[in-house]
Amino acid sequence: MPDIRGRGIVLRQRKNSILTAPIKEYSDCKQLSVPISYGAKVLFAIGSAVARNDLIAVDSAAGINIYSPCAGVLESITACDHPLLGKCDLLNLTVSESAEIEKNIQLKLGEGKLSYQEITGIVDTLDGKSLAHKLKEFSADGITTLAADAIQDQPFVCSESGVLYNHYTLVEEGLKIAAELAGIQRTEVFVYYRRDRGEPELKFDSRITVVCGKYPARYPYIAKNKKKIGFISAQACFDLIKLVRTGEQQLTTVVTVAGHHITKPSNVRVPIGTPIGELIDFCEPDNSPAAVIVGGPLTGKYTEDLTTPVYPGMGAVLLLEPISIREMANCWGCGECVRCCPEGLMPLYIARFSRHGKLSDCRDFGVLRCIECGCCSYVCTGGLDPMSFILSAKNQLKSYRTTQQKQELPQRRHPLSSNPSATPELKKGGDRK
């Protein structure tokens, strides 16, 4: 088992039961909203009928082709502020059976190699990038091992590891095809596993490398092996083999629906563009008040909008018990966040400086090295949220870097500093003489 760093936090994973259960299918949705980026070119006019598996939009900047997840009518294109994707466009499709024209393009394997052009419909669910782009980069960077990544170390979330657990052979085959395409010799499969107290131990295939340890396990592991191993998601491998076998593009994705307030937590395969509200109803929420989170419980985003569409890479929809957060001014300096920070930062100082707008101090304390894991907010004994302050300082510093690279940040100087550039008043006095 690979070793990981000692710092971090121990989290109850709460997903063994979801992991072993078969993935459910949900495709009864009548209205799908497929998210596309602003620059993407839509190939159909509004009001026209589209078939399932039809190319409906091309995002040439990202190198992604978007295919219709259902047969229906393109009703409208609306702007949307997606909690995870940010500002994007939505292609609103109404599902209608009459427009059903199944297009089955059988790819011919064996007659020459698969080309990158043929897999532009597949998005890597880890980072939302085009699989073809990633594979091209890997082969250019001289990566020696291609890995299917199902290292999901946050509680509840197991969309990738669920796919791996249910369709191991298919994922492995897909991975081999991807490796062949990129000209990489070795393949490996990674999964994160930490047994909860009282739950039975899961058995993984011996060919799978199990990453374990404290959260965050994934980021340090990937950062450590960045130069040797190229990581693509297990779902992308599955979609690739599906594309090769049946010609069906990436039209569906697996999302974990779980949380304290879901009575039947499970992995659900849904068409891209399904509103999360229907997904939640499918898994039967209880009636108590809950907070809706998309993504992981530590790094995800809160949303109130139940029409938020599913996209590849969402990972999970969670209904969690809301917790109350106090103001940052209540920090009493216990230092718990310093002890758990996997990067060895001092979150409490960074958050304090960020709160007072002292960006250069934040930079001194290494805010740009923050990996945004959320450990500091999780362990905070004062019930505060240092991560939000750290993120705001990090984003401000980053935007400062890109927009005003020449202009330096105002330096923190000692009041008695003799550096003339730091004390313009003195200079003026000299001129007057």
Add this chain to the structure above:
Amino acid sequence: MKIIKTSAPYINSGKSSNASMKRMIVCLGLTLLYAMFFFGLRVLFNAVVSVLACELCELIVSRMVRLPGTAKDLSAVVTALIIVLLLPATVPIWLILIADAFAIFIAKAVFGGLGHNPFNPAAVALAFLTVCWPRYIFQYPTVPQTLPIFSGDLSNVTYGFSVLAYVNAGGVAPYRLADIFFGAVPTAVGTGCGLLLLACFIYLSVKRTIHWRITTAFLLTFAILSALLPRAGVWYISLFSELFSGYLLFAAVFMLTDPSTSPKSDIGGIIYGVICAITVILMRRYGIYEESLCFALIICNAIAPTLDRWVARIPERG
């Protein structure tokens, strides 16, 4: 299904500051209980008065700044107990009240309350008392003797010299080493029993309430330096009497490790402990007061944030 508005983090560990405060209070309570064995109920009365006074001060502060709930965080109780345990059992009540008010108003509230105070409130209060009323602070009753619980009439009480007073005078204390270790010598209320304090240190370290690196670095450095530079007789006698006298061990466990005034980083904590030990050695050797650890502690509190900043910039320097 009703959707509740929320913000990150969406899950948390559920640990609160109160839990660690409670653990501190348990340990301080044990030392108080041990002292009651020597001095009777008077120390308990002192402690109750001190706690009530500190909580009252905290309440006044929270009313003044209109911040509800600061009196609930139990930090004032910890400060109150530390103050009582660092004073002799015979100390007049008005002195305790002054110390409490000074600790809460001047050393804590002025800087913005819990977590914003640069200096340990108890150490500041004790430094104030040491400067103003050294006569009361360093007058220790002999043990064991039952003191009057409420009465201020202490004419029948016998007083003795503490170990540190002998060491400061360059002599060897005429007490058995076991008595020094178990606190059966004239000393402050809670600082006597070395065994109990070490047990508290281990318990609090295991529960991750205090930073064990600070205390360990401090005690090791102090031990090495006082063995190399003995003040009273043979090096091991000198080392033993320095280590288990005054409130060195008590401060090392409960005050030096105060989370809001000590460095948060591991390396910073070790350097802090070493610097503090050196300061204490110098102050004990050349200071005019019998025990000047509180001054050393205040000086070291002042450099704690600088140490953290220095440690944070280590990766930058490479």
